[in-house]
Amino acid sequence: MATLTRRDGSPLAPVGGRTTRAATGRRWAGSAARHAILLACSAVFVLPFVWMVVTSLKSNQQVLVYPPEWIPSPVRWRNYLDAFEAAPLLRYAWNTTVICVTSVVGVVISSTVVAYGFSRLEWRGRDALFVVVLASLMLPFQVTLIPLFIIFSRLDWTNTYLPLTVPAFFGNAFYIFLLRQFFLRIPRDYSDAARVEGANELQILWQIIVPLARPAMITVALFQFLFAWNDFLGPLIYISEESRFTLALGLATMRSNLGLSEFGQIMAAATMIVAPVLLIFAVAQRYFIEGIAASGVKG
DSSP states (O other): OOOOBOTTSOBOOOGGGHHHHHHHHHHHHHHHHHHHHHHHHHHHHHHHHHHHHHHTTSOHHHHTOSSOOSSOSSOOTHHHHHHHHHSOHHHHHHHHHHHHHHHHHHHHHHHHHHHHHHHHOOOTTHHHHHHHHHHGGGSOHHHHHHHHHHHHHHTTOTTSSHHHHGGGGGOOHHHHHHHHHHHTTSOHHHHHHHHHTTOOHHHHIIIIIHHHTHHHHHHHHHHHHHHHHHOOHHHHHHOOOGGGOOHHHHHHHHHHHHTTSOHHHHHHHHHHHHHHHHHHHHHHHHHHHHHHHHHTTOO
16 A cells, blocks of 8 residues: 655655544553653652651651541641750761761762773773672672771771771772763773873873763762761761761660650651751752763663
8 A cells, every 4th residue: 555755755644643643642641651650659659758757747646546647737846856855966967977078078089090090091900800899799798797897996996987987988899880881981082182282190080081070970979978878787886985876876776765655756857867868869860860871871
């Protein structure tokens, strides 16, 4: 059966546009189905957070009501003030911020330098050593936990923030891999042109590669910040003095002290701990998505 075409060779739509309308309807139906699935999956992750915020505004009697009430009545803002009275949250927040900022700076600088060496420099044994670095990802933290604790205790670093910050200045295998993948996408013509002008490798790294790799570096910083902010096991092992507790460890101590008597205060403290993470992610979301997408394209 012959098909009518336009002068440019594209086919003409059938009379009445029935096929076109049917195809459009199928696209709309498929798009609606995909969005419905995405909304359902999002609800699975959002509902616990919404329940946490709602519970932080309830009295203890409202929390125990069955069936549960989603709208607190009356709203109890006092829970947030009581949370500060039940635990020194500002002190815990400062301790956590010190650890987060120090570890983020350390891991970004060290991982960037190492990733540059694995991606832009040619030297004997480079690929073999990179495989060893990747192999270290297969070692769970529990395997190295006891040897690390023995080393840090002999260095007299226990009950300090050094075990939680100093290792960040020696790179991280996952971040090195992520940055290396991004660096491989940067054309080598930029580096060659800089060498012709007399630039050394450090100048090429900090003046050319780093500005171009900003999305990937922001992604690394965000990953490390989330890990350090939510880390519970590390501070639990190395920190014993309560004045040095982080937010995660302080929240666990607060829950242990209050027991099951003050759900509202515990949820209020948890809401305040989660809020900075959500704010930072919302601000850096564009760079985060761009860095992940670009780093995973080329192997």
